[in-house]
Amino acid sequence: MEIFRTRKELSEYLSAPNNIGKITGLVPTMGALHQGHLSLIEFASKNCDLVICSIFVNPTQFNDARDLEKYPRPIAQDIAKLESAKCDVLFLPEITEMYSGDEKWLIDLGTLDQQLEGELRPGHYQGVTQIVNKFLDVIKPHKAFFGQKDYQQFLVILKMVQILNIPVELVMCPIIRETDGLAMSSRNVHLSADDREIALNLYKSLLNAKVEFPDAEIPDVEEQAKQFLKSVAGLTLEYFSIRKADTLEFPEPCKKSGLIALVAAKAGNTRLIDNIMLS
Numbered sequence: 001m002e003i004f005r006t007r008k009e010l011s012e013y014l015s016a017p018n019n020i021g022k023i024t025g026l027v028p029t030m031g032a033l034h035q036g037h038l039s040l041i042e043f044a045s046k047n048c049d050l051v052i053c054s055i056f057v058n059p060t061q062f063n064d065a066r067d068l069e070k071y072p073r074p075i076a077q078d079i080a081k082l083e084s085a086k087c088d089v090l091f092l093p094e095i096t097e098m099y100s101g102d103e104k105w106l107i108d109l110g111t112l113d114q115q116l117e118g119e120l121r122p123g124h125y126q127g128v129t130q131i132v133n134k135f136l137d138v139i140k141p142h143k144a145f146f147g148q149k150d151y152q153q154f155l156v157i158l159k160m161v162q163i164l165n166i167p168v169e170l171v172m173c174p175i176i177r178e179t180d181g182l183a184m185s186s187r188n189v190h191l192s193a194d195d196r197e198i199a200l201n202l203y204k205s206l207l208n209a210k211v212e213f214p215d216a217e218i219p220d221v222e223e224q225a226k227q228f229l230k231s232v233a234g235l236t237l238e239y240f241s242i243r244k245a246d247t248l249e250f251p252e253p254c255k256k257s258g259l260i261a262l263v264a265a266k267a268g269n270t271r272l273i274d275n276i277m278l279s
């Protein structure tokens with residue numbers, strides 16, 4: 001695997017004669033790689049000739065300095081995992097390589113930026129779009145691969161790509177879970193054994209909602225999930241919401257197609273998100 005730390009080196013490599021005409025796929029990550037990330041590399045490898053993974057803990061998308069500081073960075077292990085996954089290129093820039101001084105970035109993401117994760121993490125999606133736009137600009141991939149795990153993030157990036165007219169195909173890949181159902185996440189390393197048990201209730205609430213949803217009113221399904229999650233000691237519920245999957249708007253009464261349930265909660269001090277397609 002080739003490793004590049006500067007945009008210039010990466011661009012030169014990608015525009016070398018033996019790479020011209022290859023279908024390129026980008027998998028942007030913040031590292032601390034797990035099977036969820038590696039599944040994206042696998043999807044990309046099946047669909048592209050050249051797979052580029054980026055590892056960059058992007059400071060502009062963190063609204064909590066402590067969260068940024070304690071974000072895991074096991075880079076040697078990440079490199080080994082990418083080598084085993086047969087990733088072709090790792091882009092591993094320093095912060096100064098991606099940001100120069102006082103940069104301004106503001107994109108109108110409409111209501112996507114003001115609800116759910118957008119509401120609870122002000123500025124988060126501005127930071128996400130800012131860095132993903134930079135990666136798309138340097139790498140100019142034909143395809144970029146993202147996980148359903150960060151469903152709202154996928155919609156946000158799709159919106160940015162449409163607004164800025166960026167010629168890239170975005171591919172959403174399924175959520176990879178531990179055998180007990182916990183969605184894989186780099187933040188799971190922060191869970192104590194007790195927190196990890198508590199965290200399983202997020203997926204449980206989503207599965208219950210999926211079972212109940214065909215025969216129940218949507219507000220009742222939401223209410224039941226919220227009551228269940230609030231009753232779990234050690235779990236702090238942030239939201240459980242059923243939305244239209246394409247826009248994340250509230251569903252219309254009695255319309256039960258194209259819906260998704262999304263949940264965010266803290267198990268101990270670790271913030272987790274998860275979701276499930278209901279129909």
Ligand code: AMP
Nearest residue numbers: 029030031036146147149150175176184
């Ligand atoms: P992150 O490193 O957390 O920024 O995630 C990088 C990419 O991996 C994003 O597109 C995530 O949605 C995706 N991802 C994270 N966890 C999972 C998972 N459990 N299953 C599938 N994709 C995931």
